[in-house]
Amino acid sequence: xxxxxxxxxxxxxxxxxxxxxxxxxxxxxxxxxxxxxxxxxxxxxxxxxxxxxxxxxxxxxxxxxxxxxxxxxxxxxxxxxxxxxxxxxxxxxxxxxxxxxxxxxxxxxxxxxxxxxxxxxxxxxxxxxxxxxxxxxxxxxxxxxxxxxxxxxxxxxxxxxxxxxxxxxxxxxxxxxxxxxxxxxxxxxxxxxxxxxxxxxxxxxxxxxxxxxxxxxxxxxxxxxxxxxxxxxxxxxxxxxxxxxxxxxxxxxxxxxx
Amino acid sequence: xxxxxxxxxxxxxxxxxxxxxxxxxxxxxxxxxxxxxxxxxxxxxxxxxxxxxxxxxxxxxxxxxxxxxxxxxxxxxxxxxxxxxxxxxxxxxxxxxxxxxxxxxxxxxxxxxxxxxxxxxxxxxxxxxxxxxxxxxxxxxxxxxxxxxxxxxxxxxxxxxxxxxxxxxxxxxxxxxxxxxxxxxxxxxxxxxxxxxxxxxxxxxxxxxxxxxxxxxxxxxxxxxxxxxxxxxxxxxxxxxxxxxxxxxxxxxxxxxxxxxxxxxxxxxxxxxxxxxxxxxxxxxxxxxxxxxxxxxxxxxxxxxxxxxxxxxxxxxxxxxxxxxxxxxxxxxxxxxxxxxxxxxxxxxxxxxxxx
Numbered sequence: 001x002x003x004x005x006x007x008x009x010x011x012x013x014x015x016x017x018x019x020x021x022x023x024x025x026x027x028x029x030x031x032x033x034x035x036x037x038x039x040x041x042x043x044x045x046x047x048x049x050x051x052x053x054x055x056x057x058x059x060x061x062x063x064x065x066x067x068x069x070x071x072x073x074x075x076x077x078x079x080x081x082x083x084x085x086x087x088x089x090x091x092x093x094x095x096x097x098x099x100x101x102x103x104x105x106x107x108x109x110x111x112x113x114x115x116x117x118x119x120x121x122x123x124x125x126x127x128x129x130x131x132x133x134x135x136x137x138x139x140x141x142x143x144x145x146x147x148x149x150x151x152x153x154x155x156x157x158x159x160x161x162x163x164x165x166x167x168x169x170x171x172x173x174x175x176x177x178x179x180x181x182x183x184x185x186x187x188x189x190x191x192x193x194x195x196x197x198x199x200x201x202x203x204x205x206x207x208x209x210x211x212x213x214x215x216x217x218x219x220x221x222x223x224x225x226x227x228x229x230x231x232x233x234x235x236x237x238x239x240x241x242x243x244x245x246x247x248x249x250x251x252x253x254x255x256x257x258x
Numbered sequence: 259x260x261x262x263x264x265x266x267x268x269x270x271x272x273x274x275x276x277x278x279x280x281x282x283x284x285x286x287x288x289x290x291x292x293x294x295x296x297x298x299x300x301x302x303x304x305x306x307x308x309x310x311x312x313x314x315x316x317x318x319x320x321x322x323x324x325x326x327x328x329x330x331x332x333x334x335x336x337x338x339x340x341x342x343x344x345x346x347x348x349x350x351x352x353x354x355x356x357x358x359x360x361x362x363x364x365x366x367x368x369x370x371x372x373x374x375x376x377x378x379x380x381x382x383x384x385x386x387x388x389x390x391x392x393x394x395x396x397x398x399x400x401x402x403x404x405x406x407x408x409x410x411x412x413x414x415x416x417x418x419x420x421x422x423x424x425x426x427x428x429x430x431x432x433x434x435x436x437x438x439x440x441x442x443x444x445x446x447x448x449x450x451x452x453x454x455x456x457x458x459x460x461x462x463x464x465x466x467x468x469x470x471x472x473x474x475x476x477x478x479x480x481x482x483x484x485x486x487x488x489x490x491x492x493x494x495x496x497x498x499x500x501x502x503x504x505x506x507x508x509x510x511x512x513x514x515x516x517x518x519x520x521x522x523x524x525x526x527x528x529x530x531x532x533x534x535x536x537x538x539x540x541x542x543x544x545x546x547x548x549x550x551x552x553x554x555x556x557x558x559x560x561x562x563x564x565x566x567x568x569x570x571x572x573x574x575x576x577x578x579x580x581x582x583x584x585x586x587x588x589x590x591x592x593x594x595x596x597x598x599x600x601x602x603x604x605x606x607x608x609x610x611x612x613x614x
Contacts, residue, residue: 036436047459050323051466060464066454069466071349074319077311078285081331084307084453085281089456107319110312 001027011035013044024217024224025122026181027055031062032096033191034121037198038065048082050075052104054096054159055129055143073104077112079118090201091149092119093220097123098128101161103136109169110208115172115206119197122163126235133219137161140238160238164211169246173233174206182211182231186241193243200250208250213239259459261438266419266431269401269439270360270424271296273408278443279358280306285339287430288372290362293334305490315338318346318359325355326465328453330412330446334360337378338369345385347421349386352467352478353457354398357413359393360424362431365590373590374429376514378568382423382587391482393421394489395540397511401435407538409440413501415544418485419452425540429513429592435531449468488540496544498551502524503535505609506602507551511537514586515592518561521598530606540568548575555580556609560588 010016013035021027038044044065051059053072060067070078075093083091102106102124111118127145128134134147138160142151154158162180175197179190191210197208213235215227222230246254264272271293275281283295294310301308311317317333324445327347335343340361350357361382364374398404407424415422449455454463461563469475488575497558499519501507515536526534535551537544553556557580560569566584573582585601587593 046456048454048456057468060466064457066457066463067466068323068454068464069353069468070322071345072320074315074322076347077316077322078317078326079325080309080316081281081320081325082327083323084309084320085324085327085329085331106312107316110316154371208442221532222360 001047008114011039012168013038013064015062017061019062020058021055022218024215024227026057026214029181029187030121030123030214031059033187033194034092035063036191038090040195040203041198043123046087046088046131047092048093049081050082050093052066052093052095052099054099055122056094056096059094064225073099073102074107075099076107076116076118077103079189080111080114080116083116083118087117092121092198093125094121094167096123096129097125098136101163109170111209112167112170112173112209115174115207117201117204119201119213120209122211123195123214124163124211124239125214126160127216127219129216129219140234162239164173164209164244170207173209173245174247175200175208175242175250176213178213178235178239178241180231180241182213182228183214189241196254197252200252201251203253205247205253264401264437264439265292265434266401266404266426267362268296269405269437270408272439273331273334273405274358274412275300276413276442277409278330278445279306279332279412280445281331281333282326282333283309283311283317283324284333285311285314285317285335287336287339288434289364289374290334290336290360292431293360293362305340315343315345318343319456321357322346322350322353322355322575325350325357325503326353326454327447328455330356330416332360334357334362336362337381338362339374339387340378344387344578347393348385348389348469349467350564351385351391351393351421351482352389354419354482355464355465356419357423358411358415358424363425363427365588366570366610369501370589372428374427374513374563374592375588375590376427376512376563376567377588378425379540379562379564381411382425383543388420390479392486392541393423394418394425394493394542395425397425397534397538397540398430399512399516401430401433404436405437405439418489420485420489425512491540493543494546495538496547497538499534501535503609504533505556506530506532506558506559506599506606507535508532508561508602509537509548509568511540511568514561516564517593517595518598520595521602523600524595524599525537525606530602532602532606534535543571543575545571545575548572549577552576552579557605559601559605560581560584561593562611563592564588
């Protein structure tokens with residue numbers, strides 16, 4: 001007799017539906033990590049997710065929990081409204097780089113400065129995905145996009161913005177980290193960061209954000225393996241991985257809970 | 259209950275509190291700031307949510323978020339701030355969640371000034387942002403009416419799951435009048451069946467204005483239009499004074515309606531058969547009653563503190579049956595009764611000899 005043991009299955013917090021994400025895109029991995037963390041914390045029934053405008057616009061279709069769809073960039077404001085009247089609920093936003101770092105930069109900075117007790121999952125793939133590959137605030141110097149066809153010229157368009165470093169400087173931020181989804185090792189680290197971010201919220205410690213370096217093979221015009229290599233070789237050097245803000249309270253929390 | 263001397267903005271804020279508003283989000287802008295300041299003091303005292311947002315854009319999206327959870331929520335602003343809120347208002351209307359917005363109008367366009375105006379009539383009645391819809395718009399003419407309509411605004415927002423404006427000009431927001439506040443309503447314990455409250459023990463709920471499939475979005479629009487048609491049928495409100503057996507009816511809302519009342523009374527004293535019609539709902543515009551009046555009178559005169567915006571709606575209601583004239587001031591200039599009186603007289607003497 002061989003004893004069967006389930007070692008891998010769909011998390012309860014993810015719906016059993018087909019996804020619209022492109023092959024090789026790491027949004028699916030990010031969704032799964034968030035869902036696993038929510039399952040492990042046992043908070044699915046009291047979690048409300050706020051979806052962005054961008055490739056993850058349908059995130060609410062994939063997460064099996066209450067959800068709302070925000071206007072472009074406004075997810076942190078919307079999440080603030082929800083959290084202030086539902087303080088016992090878990091509220092998170094899931095946003096891309098155009099959404100969070102361009103049109104919504106005021107909302108995310110002020111959510112962080114207020115120490116808004118919400119969690120933000122930030123997908124940085126250095127490009128506007130849904131609109132077909134335009135330059136994002138996170139597009140790297142020299143990177144070709146449909147709106148920087150000769151490569152991003154920093155003299156004309158400025159430099160890519162490092163959001164984790166920026167938000168870590170906000171006193172209201174309890175936990176800010178940047179991780180990557182380009183390898184199994186990094187995915188495991190990313191999950192630990194997401195878990196810490198949600199635990200910080202559950203403990204009422206303030207704003208938490210995890211930036212995830214993510215791939216966009218379609219708009220980068222690379223194969224999925226090439227895209228993961230590009231994340232590692234091109235994005236990581238500009239966007240160093242690690243924890244940028246861990247308050248003492250958050251550190252105590254992770255030490256206590258493992 | 260006692261009659262107190264209350265400032266318009268403060269009265270609006272306290273009336274909202276007593277109507278059970280659980281969350282206020284706002285940004286300072288003259289001439290409505292006292293409303294925000296009253297909320298800043300009172301809401302935390304009562305254990306309710308108050309956030310001074312980083313912008314009107316953020317404020318309305320905070321309102322959107324709170325509204326999704328089924329609580330009574332609101333913001334307040336003045337004309338340029340209302341311009342910034344158009345995006346969020348469109349999402350709120352598209353998602354069909356209830357929200358109340360107070361607009362204490364000032365002179366425009368652009369930064370304009372901080373003087374009283376009715377420059378937002380188009381902005382608040384035609385739509386609020388992109389898409390095919392009208393918000394409900396209530397226009398008080400006194401501090402007491404502002405209090406009464408504030409309570410009603412929340413009831414209408416809940417009933418229709420829609421955007422409801424209470425619009426006044428800076429004069430009404432800033433002036434003090436004797437008025438009576440209603441008793442404090444208890445906060446609702448139950449949340450509506452559509453609200454986001456966490457999916458524990460039930461299917462998940464989604465609130466979105468996104469429908470990628472054209473027929474699906476058309477279905478949403480048809481539902482919205484059906485709702486608006488119901489509102490149009492049921493919620494037209496107006497008041498009138500001395501409109502029986504008159505030849506000319508002056509039409510004005512809010513402060514302009516009040517100033518027109520003084521002019522109409524003087525014209526009556528001088529023997530002119532003139533009455534006053536004051537819309538209370540700007541949308542739905544009280545077209546039924548005004549059309550009925552068009553059958554009975556010889557002319558309408560519209561008075562506004564703008565270049566003639568409600569004028570379009572009065573013309574539509576008049577349906578070409580009677581001539582519609584206009585008198586108004588712009589840029590924060592408040593008309594005096596004399597100039598309205600002069601216009602009444604000018605029109606009145608030219609009215610055709612009655613044959614019917």
